[in-house]
Ligand SMILES: [Fe+2]
């Protein structure tokens with residue numbers, strides 16, 4: 001056969017194959033027209049290997065139901081991140097070498113689409129992105145897997161997710177802060193964290209935010225045990241908890257001071273706390289990057305890549321904005337691990353930086369969402385209190401002595417952050433760091449200090465820092481239900497079985513209020 005005949009035969013095969021696939025797509029659910037992007041297994045360092053995009057394929061295996069030992073094959077089972085109107089990431093960490101694919105569809109147990117099976121390395125993050133989804137749609141999915149050479153796939157439990165809600169929708173999202181797994185007994189109890197996650201799971205929020213101090217590596221630094229592997233272990237440990245809800249509710253992270261994902265830690269080498277923290281976060285909790293659906297930080301950090309620390313998106317009638325001072329402040333924002341925490345520093349030095357400020361301004365100015373929610377670890381990245389700090393420094397323009405210094409300290413900035421939010425109709429700021437529940441309001445902006453999910457002492461840390469507002473003790477999470485009429489903020493308390501009283505029950509809403517649309 002000469003070259004011309006071979007070429008004609010090749011073209012015929014290609015045309016027949018394309019027609020067959022197209023026919024399959026038309027006969028099946030519209031989901032089959034989706035595409036699937038597989039991010040190749042992450043093996044450490046910067047992500048290597050570009051995404052592989054190919055057409056969605058019809059499932060080649062039946063719905064076998066959950067395999068009893070599913071969890072034994074994974075160090076971390078599926079965790080959702082970065083939902084958009086048409087895509088989502090499912091993150092997994094296999095315990096042994098596996099081939100993995102996802103089956104998904106719009107009806108329970110009826111999976112009309114499958115991602116291609118890909119090899120996964122033991123101990124490395126495998127992040128599979130499903131694209132081509134329909135907006136404002138509930139999807140059902142299972143993880144299918146097999147060990148190489150073993151015939152037949154096994155599968156995990158069925159889970160669900162929802163793509164971006166349309167304007168006018170009613171939906172819920174959840175928030176926690178400062179889980180501090182490293183502070184056993186002081187403010188952390190594993191069983192209580194499980195209990196809180198169980199309460200969250202019952203609510204099936206569209207997504208869940210954690211406001212920082214969830215991945216402290218201070219102990220590793222202080223004990224000289226810092227390495228990429230030891231920091232990875234901190235992040236994987238948190239997957240044991242957030243993973244309990246993360247298969248159904250995508251996880252968004254806010255950077256806290258104890259993460260040490262901070263500019264002052266950078267030293268020009270790949271071996272420092274900030275690079276390790278940024279790398280672990282990217283591997284095991286892949287957060288949003290600017291991509292047309294999300295806006296955010298476009299500036300890579302050396303040896304980390306995009307830090308994914310500030311970002312914004314719209315969901316239903318609400319704008320969500322996450323901000324971060326730690327990657328943008330040249331000096332120390334809060335503390336140095338193992339050193340005197342009273343170290344003197346200039347509070348004006350703490351900053352979002354020019355680029356983040358201009359992005360924040362543009363984001364809240366240009367959004368016409370009826371609700372605008374801002375999420376930060378703390379209003380100044382450090383200190384204690386809510387509205388008590390909102391008039392100070394970059395946030396409010398004044399120095400501690402009451403003098404207005406904003407114009408000289410922040411040339412080129414139109415307003416301090418609080419005034420900017422007032423001008424642009426921000427509904428609420430959700431912050432952590434202080435380890436209790438406090439609701440306050442200033443100039444029409446609600447400041448909500450978010451409680452701990454797993455404090456077994458049910459404490460009210462730092463209550464004296466707040467001179468107004470409603471204060472309540474830990475533990476639990478904040479559930480926000482957004483509807484066109486209003487947004488309801490509920491504090492859902494968590495109690496261990498032996499700690500319930502006649503009036504204090506696990507899962508009880510102990511405080512609730514509503515926020516009006518603008
Ligand atoms: Fe904290």
Ligand SMILES: [Fe+2]
Nearest residue numbers: 213256257433
């Ligand atoms: Fe903190």
